[in-house]
Structure formats: C-alpha cells, structure tokens
Amino acid sequence: MSTVINFQTDPSKYRHWRVEYDGQVANLFMDVDENAGLFDGYQLKLNSYDLGVDIELSDIVQRMRFEHPEVKVVVMQSGNDKVFCAGANIRMLGGATHTHKVNFCKFTNETRNTYEAAEADSSQKYICAVRGACAGGGYELALACNYIMLTNDSNSSVALPEVPLLAVLPGTGGLTRVTDKRKVRRDRADIFCSIEEGVKGQRAKDWRLVDEVVANSKFDEAVQERAREFADASSKASGLTGIELTPLNRTxxxxxxxxxxxxxxxxxxxxxxxxxxxxxxxxxxxxxxxxxxxxxxxxxxxxxxxxxxxxxxxxxxxxxxxxxxxxxxxxxxxxxxxxxxxxxxxxxxxxxxxxxxxxxxxxxxxxxxxxxxxxxxxxxxxxxxxxxxxxxxxxxxxxxxxxxxxxxxxxxxxxxxxxxxxxxxxxxxxxxxxxxxxxxxxxxxxxxxxxxxxxxxxxxxxxxxxxxxxxxxxxxxxxxxxxxxxxxxxxxxxxxMEANLRFAGPETMETRIFGRLTAWQNWIFQRPNAVGEKGALQRYGSGVRGEYNMERV
Amino acid sequence: MTDLLNVSYDTQIPNNVGLSSDKKVLKALERWHPGYINWWNDLIPKNFQDSLIYLRTAVSVDPKGWTKFDYVKMPEYRWGVLLAPQVEDRRIPCGENAGELAWQEVPGEYRSLLRRLIVIQGDTEPGSVEQQRFLGLTSPSLYDMRNLFQVNVEEGRHLWAMVYLLFKYFGRDGREEADDLLRRSSGSEEAPRMLGAFNEETPDWLSFFMFTYFTDRDGKMQLEALAQSGFDPLSRTCRFMLTEEAHHMFVGETGVGRTIQATVDAMNKAGITDPYDIDKIRSLGVIDLPTIQKKLNLHYTLSLDLFGNEVSTNAANAFNSGIKGRYMEMRIKDDHKLNNDKYPVRTVKDGAIVSEEVPALTAINMRLRDDYVRDAAGGVGRWNKLIAKSGVDFQLKIPHEGFHRQIGVFSSVAVDPDGNILSSEDWLEKSKDWLPTKADGDFIQSLMKPCFEVGKYASWIAPPKVGIDNKPGDFEYVKLHMA
CATH class of the missing domain: 3.90.226.10 (2-enoyl-CoA Hydratase; Chain A, domain 1)
Incomplete structure (x- = not known):
C-alpha cells in the first residue's frame, strides 16, 4: 500500500456518496462504488468502506458545515436497496499493514466524532435511517448519528458481528457507544456483540440499540417527517448562506x-x-x-x-x-x-x-x-x-x-x-x-x-x-x-507512553473510544488469532474458519 | 371443519418425530398453529377452502406407502412433520468436520449460520403459495386446479418442516423466526419475502408452470444441498421434502409441455407453419411459441438469481462447516474438503465474459448453479421433442447465464440471450423480443378463463396423457364448493 493518500476531495470527485440538499434537510446517501477502492485487491461490496470512502464522508461533513449552514438535519441512509452498510471492507483490512489499519481506524473515528458533535457544535443533527443489513462499521456509522431509525421489515437489523465473525473488535467506537452513549444493559450488549445476525425490529428499540422502529411501508415518510420536526425544533438561524471550501493551494x-x-x-x-x-x-x-x-x-x-x-x-x-x-x-x-x-x-x-x-x-x-x-x-x-x-x-x-x-x-x-x-x-x-x-x-x-x-x-x-x-x-x-x-x-x-501521558484526568466517551482502540483493538490486530496466517481476519471469505490459540491472555 | 383450538396433534399432524411426547416443541407448535391457519385462510379464496380436493397426503416415510390419495378440504390437510429415516452411523459428508459423526443437535458455533439457512429455505415455501393465491380462479381444468392445490399444500407442509426445526433446535430465536415467516409476505411493502424471485407476481398459469419447472428446481437444488447437511435433522427433513418437490417439477414440465402441445396442435389444424405468425396463432386461442420462449427466459433468469453471488463467503462457510453440501456430494470423487481445489467461475473483465479459476470453497454457489443449469436443460429438450414431432420448425433455448441478471457478476452488465454484452440502451431496446411485454401478458391473461367442467380443458392447454393416481383425465379432481 504505497499509494500516496490524498485527503483532499470535492463533490465532483465523489464515487461513494451523494447528497441531496432540500432546504433545512440534507439527504446523505451511501452508495459505494465497489470498483473504486483506494487500493487494488478488493471490491467494496455491500456498501463496505475503506479509507477512500471515509475521506469522502469527512469532506461531506466538513462542507455541510461551511458550505451549507442552512442545513439543520442530515439524514444518513443507504443508496443501495439491499444493504445499509456492511462495515469496513474485510479484504481491505486483511491485506492492509498494521500501520494502515491503525491509521484507518483513527481517521474513521475522527470522522465519526466530527458528525456526532455536529449537533452540539453546529446545530446539524444527524439522523440515521437504517434499511437493510447494518453491520459492524455500518452500525458504527449509525451509532455516531444523533438519532437512529430502523425499518421493521423483519429483515433489516443492526449488528456488531466482529467477535464471532472476525475475531476482532468493532474499530470505530462500537462497543463504547453501545454502553456509554446508547446505555445498553451490559448483558444485552454481551448478547448483541456476540451474535452475527444482530438484532432487528422492536427488540432493537427495547434494547436501546435504535431510537425508533417504524413499519416498513411508512419508513421513508417517517424519516422525512422526523427530519422536518427536528429541523423545525432547531434553534439555529434559518436561511444562512455558506462559503465555498475552495481547493487547497498545495504543492x-x-x-x-x-x-x-x-x-x-x-x-x-x-x-x-x-x-x-x-x-x-x-x-x-x-x-x-x-x-x-x-x-x-x-x-x-x-x-x-x-x-x-x-x-x-x-x-x-x-x-x-x-x-x-x-x-x-x-x-x-x-x-x-x-x-x-x-x-x-x-x-x-x-x-x-x-x-x-x-x-x-x-x-x-x-x-x-x-x-x-x-x-x-x-x-x-x-x-x-x-x-x-x-x-x-x-x-x-x-x-x-x-x-x-x-x-x-x-x-x-x-x-x-x-x-x-x-x-x-x-x-x-x-x-x-x-x-x-x-x-x-x-x-x-x-x-x-x-x-x-x-x-x-x-x-x-x-x-x-x-x-x-x-x-x-x-x-x-x-x-x-x-x-x-x-x-x-x-x-x-x-x-x-505519549498517549498515556497526553490524556490525563477524567475519561470521556471520546477518550475511552480512542483508548480502547489503541489498547485492545490494536493488540488484537497484532495477534495471530486475528491476523496470523490461520487467523480469522486472514481467512475471512475463504470459507475456512480461523484457528485460535485458546490460551486466555 | 375440525376444532382448531383443540387439535390432537398426534393424529392431526402425522409425524415420525414423537411430537406428542415432546412437550417443548408441542407447546411452540400449538402457539404457532392458529397463526398458520389464519395465514392459510386469509390466503386461499373461500370457495376453494370449502371444496373437496383429491390430494395426496404424506402419511409415512416408507418409500412404498408414503402417500394416500383422498378428497380433503385444504384447511383440513394433514400437515405432517416427517423426516426421512435416520441412517445409522451417518457421517458429516464435507468440510473441515468431514468424516465425523453427523450432529443430532445444533453445534453452537454454527448456530446462526444454520438458522439463517433454514429461515431462508423456510421463507420461500409460503412465499410461493402467496404468489399463486389467485390462480385457482382461472384454472384451465379441475386437474390443473388439483395440481395447483397439491403444490400449495405441500409448500405449506415444507414450511411446517422448517418451522419444526426452528422450534425443536433454536429456542427463542427459532420461535421468533417462525413468527416472522408468517409476518413476511410475498410482494409486501411492509415485510417482503427474503428472496427477490418470491416477491414477483405469478400472474397466469404459464408463469405458474414455468415457476414450478424453473424456480422450484432451484428449491430442489437447495434441498439437495441441504440434504447433505451434517446436521442430521435438517438432512432427514430435506430428503423427505425432495420426494414431494419432484411432483412440483412434474407439474411444471407437463404444464409447459401441454401448453406447447395445444399450440402446435392448433397450428397444424389451421395449417400454420410459421411459428412467428403470432397474431394468427393467437387468434386460435393458444400461446405462440415465441411468447413461451419469453416466459422461459424470464423465469429461468429469475431462478438463476436465487443461487446468489457466484463467489460467496457464506456459501464457503456453510460448506466448510459441513452444514450444506454440494449436489450429490456423496457421489463426487474428491476429498470433500476443497482446501486446495479450484473451480471455474465466469466473470466480467474489461467488458468481456471470461472464465476464472477461483478457490473451489468460495465457488460453491457457482457449482450448484452449474448443476442446476444441466438439470434444467432436460425438460427443455423434451419440450423441443414435442415441437419437433409436430413438424413445427422451432426450438426453445435456455438463454445465456448472463442474460437479465440482477444478482452476481452479470448484474452490472447488459447481456443478450446469446451471451453478447450490449449497451444498456441497446439491451432495453431489444428486450421486448426477449422478455414478456405488457401486451404479451395481456394476451395470456385474456386466455385465463376458468374451465371448471369435469374432463374439460381450456383451449390453450392439452389434456394430460395420464391423470393423477392413475385416474383418467376426466376424473373429478376437485369437487367445487360454489356457495
């Protein structure tokens, strides 16, 4: 992975997302181009993402604030009618160096934090409208939104299947947001995080995994209605005009x-x-x-x-x-x-x-x-x-x-x-x-x-x-x-050492997310059970299960 | 009508699983049963519910005497829970656990994968009944009506078979999934069936025959693969279901065949030799062969989509864990593990269709689809023999696997029935020659007039060569209740 990664992009270059601006509400569609991965060797199937997809999202969130201050509510949704988002692309992770994985997770976390804070910082509230499978990093995208709606079509579910499926942990704050933000009871969280298929329908609401479950036939309507309600209830001034984030002058x-x-x-x-x-x-x-x-x-x-x-x-x-x-x-x-x-x-x-x-x-x-x-x-x-x-x-x-x-x-x-x-x-x-x-x-x-x-x-x-x-x-x-x-x-x-010394004082959800990422996920990302030749991450997709060293450390 | 609230399960549900002594499953089935009956009653028009239909009911798993024919009202059909006999010392046939004793209980590590497979299989069974719910009203004969309802009740029984597995082996999750099987509904906006082909309409009888020939054949292949399962109860269930599935394909093959027969007979009688003289042929009250080809194209391609992605992690996992095998796994001469094997998969590279060797484990779906394509070709050959025998110069063809696909590698390209890649505009332009148009549908619909007189058949379909249960074609297969 020696390609130079460019963090600058603009809407004319997007391959994976599109935004429809509708006054106070912006509809943000994730529709990943499976053939436009940042590196060779994998296809971004099922709306899975790599760093390139996240760079676009980060750009969108930033432009939403500077170029579209008139927007009060952003509805994150899938442009793919079968799946919301299958999370980070596993083949990409399987082929990535440890350094890239860590940096990828860090950047995606920063992006999640950025739109999560958009409500408090910029009065731009993110609603997540989940239809289709929403797994792993897909649910983490949802978790960082301020309000999650799930359709009740007896098929769509939210899931964090990393442990049973991949022998790693959710990499963008999934576990922490489940307990600290959604305040899911720990035993339910334990069940939720150890089943591949996730939780759907009313139980997802009962377990606090989503904020609202809506009948499928009324879902789109309910989402737009909620978006309008939130926009109307916002204290943010209306009709603001933004500025253009012109390309950086960089050589x-x-x-x-x-x-x-x-x-x-x-x-x-x-x-x-x-x-x-x-x-x-x-x-x-x-x-x-x-x-x-x-x-x-x-x-x-x-x-x-x-x-x-x-x-x-x-x-x-x-x-x-x-x-x-x-x-x-x-x-x-x-x-x-x-x-x-x-x-x-x-x-x-x-x-x-x-x-x-x-x-x-x-x-x-x-x-x-x-x-x-x-x-x-x-x-x-x-x-x-x-x-x-x-x-x-x-x-x-x-x-x-x-x-x-x-x-x-x-x-x-x-x-x-x-x-x-x-x-x-x-x-x-x-x-x-x-x-x-x-x-x-x-x-x-x-x-x-x-x-x-x-x-x-x-x-x-x-x-x-x-x-x-x-x-x-x-x-x-x-x-x-x-x-x-x-x-x-x-x-x-x-x-x-530096990470230990830099963040003295109280823990917040944010410090816990990064701390746990660095401590646990990065540890697991180095262990043979995940990334060894016979580890679950390497074998994912081959049909052959990972072989684990059963010693508890 | 029997008292549904106090069903005696040991007699009402033929079973060879000791239901009456299995309190846990009995309780679950009792809870689920009223919902099922409601689903059935809401689905099938009332006058058919009250009609007496000459149905076969599975009463045992003895290959010689497993069925019994008699008149029965559909809601009183005995939905049995029947598993093929247990094979002593049966072993897991494939994957990393190959050679070990087959599981009699669900292995915890494969719980969710296994449950998902059962739920997907279970979801298709009621789905097809829902798709076919209004066909009785336009039945071309009592014989065909009886076949339709036979297929319907057996799909219903297959649902029971899957629900039994969910109740017996999957605890609370299984019960919830069983409820959802009744909650989802074909074509529903609220909660559609899981697979696309089961949300398509079955608007006419030719569609029904094509569906039972092509789509039920996918069901057969899936059941064949599940019959290889290392999870023995699933294997035994599917083995028994296959005996019933064969009848569905028989209905499909003979139904299309009889439609063709009526067409070529009418053409010969009227002295028409050009199969493309469509208006003239249609004026005879039969369906022209080019339109039959279009229907074939549609149902065949929808059925190919049911095999999923050519290269699939889930399929690889299912095979490797030993919970789903290949078609005729036991007859295949290899190590049944496939760790180092390759399998050719067609894919699209730089605008051309090419074959690519991929790890065989990940190509399990592709292999099953290839087996399906071979299996489906047989009946098409027999249809062509009927046409040839009549002297009409026409041949039905199975289209290229890339034609009209929504799932898998071909979903991103526009391929014609001969396998050429076209631009989307060209494809759309020509698709009216390949797939049924609204006008074709309207014409077929105009022929769909009920023919309920004993021994009579609608103009567009020939009588069967032999009847069901060795009864003649003019046997009263349905005693219609026309209240």
Missing amino acids: FGKDGSVSYTAVEVEIDRASSRATITISGPDGDAPADMEAMQVMGADAYMLRVARELDDAIMHLRLNETELALLVFRTQGDAALVQAHEALLLDNQDHWLANEVLKFWKRVLKRVDMTSRTLIALVEHGSCFSGVFAELLWAADRSYMMEDEFEGDNRPMAAVTLSASNFGPMPMGNDLTRLETRFLGEPDAVAKAKACIGEALEAEAADELGLVTMILDDIDWEDEIRVFFEERASFSPDALTG
Missing part, C-alpha cells in the same frame, strides 16, 4: 516537503523529523464577519486550519517513518491576535463559530497523532491564542531565552487569549491548560490573569507554559540531543 516537493500558503512542511528523513511551520497573517484581520464571509476560504484563520489539518493527515498516513513532528510559527503575533479576536468576539456568527469549532477538531487531531510532538518557540514566532494550544498539545516545548547572536527577530513570546480557557477542549473535555495543570489548578487561574500579555521566556517558564527555556548557548545542542535521543527509542513504546 509537494521532491524531498517530500509540502507547501501551502501559510503552512510549510519540511522533511528531514535522516533525522526522522518533519518540521511544520505556520506563518502569521499577511494582512490585517477582516473588518467584520461580513468581510470575512466575503473572503471565504481565503480568510486566514480558516485557511491555516485547513492547511494544518491536511498536513497532519498527510504525515500520519503517508510519512509513517517520521518519529518527530516539530511545530514552529513565524509572524506578527499582534496580527494573529487580531484575526483570532474577530472570531472570539463574534461567536454567535455562524462562520466564526464554525472556524473556532474546526480549530477545536484540528487540535484534537494533533493530540491524537502518534508521533513525538515538539513545539519550538523561537524569536519571531507567533504562538498566540489558538496557536499557543500547540505548545500544550506537544509532548515537550522549548523556548528561546534572551537575544541570540545575529538574530534580530522580535523576542520570543507566548500570548494567551480566551481560546486557551474554554473553547478548545481536548477529548477529555478539559482545556489543554487544565489537563496540564491537573495537580495545580491555581496555575490555570494565574495564566488566565495574563491574557493578552506577551510573555517572554522567563514569564512563560514561571507560569509553566513551556517545558524548558534555553539561551543562545544551550539552544542548539539541547534540542539536537533531544531530537536524536527521541528518534532512537522504540516507536511502539513511545506511542504508548
């Missing part, structure tokens, strides 16, 4: 570097390192939200978020051997603050809200990236407000102290804003500063008192905002030694 260099307008990715393969540099704004902030809306996707704060998001996804899937991701910024901190302030001051404007919520998601994606993350606060940098979140998303941050010889850039400083104290929570529902200062909550208050101040090295260090401040004498060596040491460690151990 790839021969050495693997990637250039966007405000984000640069440099690759140093010998050192196993990618450096991501964000450039500050090249102009004043728009005068008001109307002006920003006219700028659309060119508006700085949105543009950077899209570019950074794409860069992270690209590095995750296409540059799997880089151990270190280094975040840098360069630019006018005051301008960054001005651009950000427009959003923070207009949070009731749909576009300001969407851009801020998008930043929340991008930062979560950074949190979830299994590489050593490092932030370098250099002279001339602009780690301000939302950009400063990168300092605490990182595993470590280093800041320049005092003047450096021959360096006449403005003195390195960190500036806090309201963004750092609420609107950008992590998966654990705490801000990055709250998570950072779990043992010293006063430190958050102290930092908050410094909003708007340009905090130079000593002050930042005093407040605990950076890991280490280094002067001209130590900077280069300290950082070089750290990079070299880090790149020499076992990547597996690092992934585990």
